Every structure is written in C-alpha cells, then in structure tokens.
Amino acid sequence: xxxxxxxxxxxxxxxxxxxxxxxxxxxxxxxxxxxxxxxxxxxxxxxxxxxxxxxxxxxxxxxxxxxxxxxxxxxxxxxxxxxxxxxxxxxxxxxxxxxxxxxxxxxxxxxxxxxxxxxxxxxxxxxxxxxxxxxxxxxxxxxxxxxxxxxxxxxxxxxxxxxxxxxxxxxxxxxxxxxxxxxxxxxxxxxxxxxxxxxxxxxxxxxxxxxxxxxxxxxxxxxxxxxxxxxxxxxxxxxxxxxxxxxxxxxxxxxxxxxxxxxxxxxxxxxxxxxxxxxxxxxxxxxxxxxxxxxxxxxxxxxxxxxxxxxxxxxxxxxxxxxxxxxxxxxxxxxxxxxxxxxxxxxxx
DNA sequence: TCGTGGGCCACAATTACATCA
DNA sequence: GCTGATGTAATTGTGGCCCAC
Numbered sequence: 001x002x003x004x005x006x007x008x009x010x011x012x013x014x015x016x017x018x019x020x021x022x023x024x025x026x027x028x029x030x031x032x033x034x035x036x037x038x039x040x041x042x043x044x045x046x047x048x049x050x051x052x053x054x055x056x057x058x059x060x061x062x063x064x065x066x067x068x069x070x071x072x073x074x075x076x077x078x079x080x081x082x083x084x085x086x087x088x089x090x091x092x093x094x095x096x097x098x099x100x101x102x103x104x105x106x107x108x109x110x111x112x113x114x115x116x117x118x119x120x121x122x123x124x125x126x127x128x129x130x131x132x133x134x135x136x137x138x139x140x141x142x143x144x145x146x147x148x149x150x151x152x153x154x155x156x157x158x159x160x161x162x163x164x165x166x167x168x169x170x171x172x173x174x175x176x177x178x179x180x181x182x183x184x185x186x187x188x189x190x191x192x193x194x195x196x197x198x199x200x201x202x203x204x205x206x207x208x209x210x211x212x213x214x215x216x217x218x219x220x221x222x223x224x225x226x227x228x229x230x231x232x233x234x235x236x237x238x239x240x241x242x243x244x245x246x247x248x249x250x251x252x253x254x255x256x257x258x259x260x261x262x263x264x265x266x267x268x269x270x271x272x273x274x275x276x277x278x279x280x281x282x283x284x285x286x287x288x289x290x291x292x293x294x295x296x297x298x299x300x301x302x303x304x305x306x307x308x309x310x311x312x313x314x315x316x317x318x319x320x321x322x323x324x325x326x327x328x329x330x331x332x333x334x335x336x337x338x339x340x341x342x343x344x345x346x347x348x349x
Numbered sequence: 350t351c352g353t354g355g356g357c358c359a360c361a362a363t364t365a366c367a368t369c370a
Numbered sequence: 371g372c373t374g375a376t377g378t379a380a381t382t383g384t385g386g387c388c389c390a391c
Contacts, residue, residue, distance in 0.1 A: 180366045180379050200359080222380060225359070230378085232360090353391085364381070370374095 183223070187213045191220070195227050 183191070194201075194209055201209065201224055203217075210217040 182367065182379080203357095219379080221358090223378095226378065226380085228359085229361075354389105355391105356387105356389085358385100358387085360384085360386105362382085362384105364379100366379080367377085369376080 181219070183215075187215065191223050191227070195224065199228055199231070200224065 190213060191209070194205075198205070201220065206217045206220050209215075210220045213220070215223075
C-alpha cells in the first residue's frame with residue numbers, strides 16, 4: 001500500500017505492453033471475443049435505467065467524432081492533429097506518461113521509452129490538443145521522486161496549470177506516498193463523451209482513448225470503472241427517492257382504504273337489509289378517484305385486503321377492479337401506456 | 350463430455366490524495 | 371495555516387465468463 005501508482009499495476013501494464021507491442025491478428029481476434037463479452041456486459045448494465053439520469057456535464061468538447069479512432073478536436077476547432085504547435089511541448093511530442101517522470105539519464109530515458117512508449121503509446125501524432133501534463137514519478141523510477149509539471153501546456157487551462165505547478169512545488173520526499181493524478185478538464189470531458197457513447201470499453205477503445213488522452217490504458221479503465229460506480233450510486237439515490245415517494249403514496253392509499261372499509265362495515269351493521277344483497281365491494285380507483293363496483297363472494301375484509309395489497313404488484317391486476325396506474329418501478333425508462341381504468345361495473349349483473 | 354486452471358474483465362468496497370470552504 | 375468534508379483516482383479482493391487442456 002501507499003506505493004506510487006506506477007508500480008502498482010505491474011502485471012496489467014505488462015499485459016498491456018504486450019498487447020500494445022503488437023500481436024496483430026491474435027489481438028484483434030481476442031479483442032473481438034472480448035468485445036462480444038463486453039457487449040453482453042453492456043447489455044446487462046444498461047437494462048433500462050429507472051429514472052434516467054443526466055449526469056453528464058454539458059461538455060465543452062466538440063463532438064464531431066466517434067471514438068474508434070477518433071481524432072480529438074482541438075479547442076480552437078482545428079483538428080490538424082499533432083502539430084507541434086498544438087502539442088505545444090516537446091515532452092508531449094515524446095509522449096510522456098502523465099505519471100511518469102521524464103527520464104534524466106540516458107539509461108532512464110531508454111527505460112522510460114521501453115515502458116511508456118509501449119504502454120501508453122506516446123501519441124506522437126495523437127492527442128492533437130493541448131493538455132496539461134502532471135508528470136509524476138513512479139516509486140520505481142528512481143531519482144528524486146519529483147513531480148514535474150510542464151506549464152507550457154496550460155493553454156486556456158492556466159488555472160489548473162498553476163495549481164499543478166504549485167502542487168509540484170510541495171514535494172513529498174518519500175517515494176511511498178500514493179500520488180494521484182487529477183485529470184484535466186479536457187481529459188475528463190472527453191472521457192465523459194466516450195462514456196456517454198458506451199459505458200464500457202473494449203480493449204481497442206481503451207487503447208485508443210488512452211492514446212488520445214495521453215493516459216495509460218489502466219487509467220482509462222479505472223476512470224470508466226469509477227464512472228460506472230458513480231452513475232450507479234446516483235441512480236440508486238434516485239431510485240431511493242422514488243421508492244420513498246411510492247411508499248408514502250401507498251401508505252396514504254392504504255389508510256384511505258382502511259377508512260373506507262370501516263365505513264362499509266359500519267354501514268353493514270347499521271343496515272341489516274344490506275346483507276341480503278349480493279356481496280358487493282365499492283372501491284375507489286386511486287388514480288382517478290372513481291368508484292368501481294365488483295361483485296365478489298369474498299368478505300369485505302378480504303376484498304379490502306386484496307385492494308390494499310395488490311397495489312404494489314402489477315401482476316395482481318386481474319384480481320383488482322382497476323389496473324395499477326402507477327408507472328412500473330422497473331424498468332423506468334419505458335413510459336407505461338396509460339391504460340384506462342375499467343370503470344365498467346362488472347358487479348351486480 | 351466434464352472438470353480444471355488461467356486469463357480477462359467488471360464490480361464492490363476501500364484507501365488515499367487533492368481540493369475547497 | 372489548520373481542519374473537516376467532499377470528490378475522485380487508484381487499489382484490492384471477488385466472481386463470472388471464456389478458452390485451452
């Protein structure tokens with residue numbers, strides 16, 4: 001615990017390196033398979049979310065792209081990818097990993113290129129937009145544990161640049177602290193856009209995104225994981241609120257039905273002649289407040305019980321004099337056809 | 350055909366850092 | 371400048387699925 005982020009994903013990064021180092025057809029085959037699986041997962045995940053949340057920010061990112069091999073448009077709209085002017089910095093052109101300390105010695109440089117080049121693909125041509133690079137030094141990288149920020153990449157994100165550079169100033173001397181990258185606004189926005197299109201990534205997409213954003217694939221993957229978790233959390237909150245309202249409504253309805261039942265019982269005792277009639281239940285449709293009449297052989301109490309219990313269960317529609325007009329809780333996104341309550345009096349026939 | 354181990358992935362829970370009030 | 375709250379990047383552990391053997 002508490003190690004630098006670079007050394008933590010050794011195995012996965014190794015795998016990613018292997019993949020990135022080009023297994024060509026093999027990889028694409030595997031990718032396809034996984035994509036299929038991902039598709040399944042995606043289906044599983046995207047089961048008609050209850051109340052649709054719009055958690056996505058109004059992204060400033062122009063959307064003239066799709067994400068497979070997208071060209072990330074620059075902020076000024078020109079997407080002449082990868083010009084040195086857009087990258088704005090030699091470091092970026094060399095494809096610094098955002099968490100990696102720029103190599104100092106020749107050996108380190110070589111080592112860094114072996115690693116970072118393969119894993120996070122130093123988009124020498126990709127990432128045609130300016131991005132601030134908070135470059136950390138992994139614990140295993142040796143040499144000072146400094147975090148370097150290249151302020152020249154700030155662009156209109158100068159505030160972040162400032163913060164980052166000030167962050168860089170208060171160095172931690174021990175290499176044990178887990179350093180945390182804050183994604184730039186552009187990176188976040190682009191990831192959001194991608195998430196909007198698909199909330200899971202297949203390896204190809206992951207790599208492409210990582211390349212474009214100058215992040216490690218692992219970071220992209222983690223971001224998507226966390227994003228899914230956030231979405232789910234928000235959705236749960238919304239669901240909770242909705243259920244609370246449902247509960248309140250049902251409680252109120254239950255109270256009302258109990259009251260009605262008592263009134264009917266009182267009527268029954270005060271008017272014995274009433275007993276000669278076929279058992280009839282008067283029930284108020286909760287949605288339209290109209291009375292539906294049903295002839296039944298059950299006692300008033302049992303019918304009332306049915307009326308109070310069936311409200312939550314759409315499947316019990318058949319036993320109720322009116323369909324449940326409340327939108328079904330799950331799935332939420334499908335608008336329920338507002339079926340007309342059958343106000344036919346099937347009773348007394 | 351069935352069982353098993355490995356690889357990969359997603360997820361939940363948690364940690365730890367950065368930022369802000 | 372300190373502190374608690376909050377947001378979120380990153381880690382860890384687990385389970386499911388697929389595939390090769």
